[in-house]
Amino acid sequence: MPRRRRRLARLPVRRRRPKTTPTAAQEPLRVRPGGVFRPHHLDLDAVRVVRRLNAFGYEAYFVGGCVRDLLLGLSPKDFDIATSATPRQVKRLFRNSRIIGRRFRLVHVTFGDKVLDVSTFRALAEATEGEDDPMIRQDNVFGSAGEDARRRDFTINGLFYDVRSGEVIDFVGGLRDLERRTMETIGEPALRFREDPVRMLRAIKFAGRLGFRLADDVYQAILDCAGDIEKAAPPRVFEEIIRILNRGGAMPSVRLLLKTGLMDLLLPELAPIFAHEDLEARAHTIYRGFAEVDRLVRSGEDVSHHVMLGLLFLPLLEPWIYGQSDGGPLMPPGQLADRLEDFLRPLSQRLRMSRRDVYFLKQIYVGQRRLMAGGDVGRKRKGARRGMPPREWLHDAARLFAIYARETGRFADSIPT
Numbered sequence: 395m396p397r398r399r400r401r402l403a404r405l406p407v408r409r410r411r412p413k414t415t416p417t418a419a420q421e422p423l424r425v426r427p428g429g430v431f432r433p434h435h436l437d438l439d440a441v442r443v444v445r446r447l448n449a450f451g452y453e454a455y456f457v458g459g460c461v462r463d464l465l466l467g468l469s470p471k472d473f474d475i476a477t478s479a480t481p482r483q484v485k486r487l488f489r490n491s492r493i494i495g496r497r498f499r500l501v502h503v504t505f506g507d508k509v510l511d512v513s514t515f516r517a518l519a520e521a522t523e524g525e526d527d528p529m530i531r532q533d534n535v536f537g538s539a540g541e542d543a544r545r546r547d548f549t550i551n552g553l554f555y556d557v558r559s560g561e562v563i564d565f566v567g568g569l570r571d572l573e574r575r576t577m578e579t580i581g582e583p584a585l586r587f588r589e590d591p592v593r594m595l596r597a598i599k600f601a602g603r604l605g606f607r608l609a610d611d612v613y614q615a616i617l618d619c620a621g622d623i624e625k626a627a628p629p630r631v632f633e634e635i636i637r638i639l640n641r642g643g644a645m646p647s648v649r650l651l652l653k654t655g656l657m658d659l660l661l662p663e664l665a666p667i668f669a670h671e672d673l674e675a676r677a678h679t680i681y682r683g684f685a686e687v688d689r690l691v692r693s694g695e696d697v698s699h700h701v702m703l704g705l706l707f708l709p710l711l712e713p714w715i716y717g718q719s720d721g722g723p724l725m726p727p728g729q730l731a732d733r734l735e736d737f738l739r740p741l742s743q744r745l746r747m748s749r750r751d752v753y754f755l756k757q758i759y760v761g762q763r764r765l766m767a768g769g770d771v772g773r774k775r776k777g778a779r780r781g782m783p784p785r786e787w788l789h790d791a792a793r794l795f796a797i798y799a800r801e802t803g804r805f806a807d808s809i810p811t
Contacts, residue, residue, distance in 0.1 A: 422540065423564040430464050431555060439505045440473035443512065444557045446487055453478040453515075453539055455554035461562060462550050465572055466604065475512045476542055476554065484512050515542035540565050547586065547593045548600065549578045575606045583615035591622040594656060595634040602638065602647030616654045623659050628746040631660065635745075639702040642691040645684040648706075663741065667709045679709050682801040700754045700787065704794045707755075711737065715762050716804065727763065734759055754787045761791030762798075766805050 433441075440456065447454035454477040460470035477484065481493045484501040491503040491512075500513040517537030537545075543552040543565035552566040562569065571578045577597050579586045587594050594616045601608050608616070623631065638647045651657040658665050668677050683705045690697050708715075714733050717724045725733070734756050742752045799805045 422543075423569065424559075424561045425564065425569060426559075426561050427465060430467070431560060435464060437470075437473040437508075437510075439508060440475060440510055441557055443475055443488070443503055443510055447475075447477050447479055447484070447512075448558060450479075450487060452483070455539070455556055455563065457542075457554050458546070458551050461553040461555045462568070462572065464555075465553070465562070465569075473510060475510060476515055476539070477512060478515055478539070480514050480536065484514075515539055516545055517541045518545045539563070544580055546580055547590075547596060549580055550600070550606075552580055575604070576609050577601050577606050577612055578609045579612055579615075583609075583612045584619055587615055587619040588622055591619065591626045592630050592634055594619065594623060594654075595631070595638065598647050598650045598654070598656070599634065599638045599641070599643070601643075602645075602650060603641045603643030605643075605646075608650075613654070616656070620655045620659060623656060628744065632745040632747060635660065636699045636702075639684075639687075639706065640691065640697065640699050642688050644702065645681055645688055648680060648684055661706075663710055663737075664706075677709065679712070679798070679801060680706065683708070683797050686797050686801065697793070698790050700751065700758060700790045701793050701797075703751070704755055704758050704790070705797060707737075707741075708794070708798065711759060715759055716766065716798075724763075727760075730763075731756075731760065754790065757785070757787040758791045758794055761788065762795055765792065765795040765808060767808070 436456075444454045444456065454475055456473055457476040458474050460473045463470040479487070481499045481501050484503075485491050485493055488501070488503045490505065491501050493499055493501055498513070498516065500511055503510045503512055515537050517535040518541055539554065543554065543563075546552040546566070549566045549568040549571045551568070552564075553568045554563040554565075555561070556563060566580050567578070577600055579593075579597075597608060597612060597616065600606060638644065638651075648657070651660070652668055657668075667680075684702075687697055687702060687705065711734070714725050714730055738752050738755060741747070795805070796809050799809050
């Protein structure tokens, strides 16, 4: 289903405190927004979880992205819950739950295929090393709602919604920054990025997806701390790259990755594409392709992350797969397979890509050749057994080919229908 868009709520409607960012000793700003938190906008199972926690005497609120998205007129992807109850206390209240996590334990409450994250309020984390290395490696200290808000990354993600009172609770100035459409960190940006370098990718992801600008000090801190991204765990970095690409803001996010220098550190293979004028046409293939992907995602279509990764690396592989635009000879299939293997192997090791992701990418790229010839990439080979399920990568290969053909004007007559 496409994401519903409503007009941005007029904030604030009623104020209890001046419009300032509270300190630990101050009361938060409480606002009753008009019309954006009606029952049909909320997840009813999540409401039941919050109300049950409240009924047993615990504080419990919707928190983070769901509050932000509702205030922006978007349909939240998830409804996360923060509570004063410990994980064991939550589990005792919900038989349909289990405790997960090592770095920080939280509870998954399940309703069929739906999974709700219920986390306990956390205190402000402290670095485990000296001042020269403020990275957070342990973050498992319980705290209050105010402490939990102030330990989050960005002000727009530090908002709570109280189901009982119908109020948005703002400890960190998030309402102000939503109105300004600006990405601000909670606390000093350089320190927050050094604590967790992946926050730099999250800043770019939210700015691209929501159409926000990076505050000047946030942008400068990313420039100053970009090198710290190499300290982050590769699986977390790869997961965040996928999120950057598949949430409807890929094109502006890719531009920000390039502008801040993070792209050179994450994917140095792509640096030559954007550094040389004679390769400028290939760079524009990325921009136009991701603009089309963003349009598809925002219209409600499901575009797999394999298509997006395939598009990201395509300018490097374009001459191998499609041949030169002047109509020169194509690389033989066997040589193409070897080249793809040589390219993907070190990339997958550095980013900790799964074998399945690598296999899909290779098959999607190889499948372009049959589509170039106007063939059906999903056609069964002679002797194939009946009743075998279709290969999962076939649809992705056709989608990538269609995007490339439309954006470059090549092979337009061969686009699958």
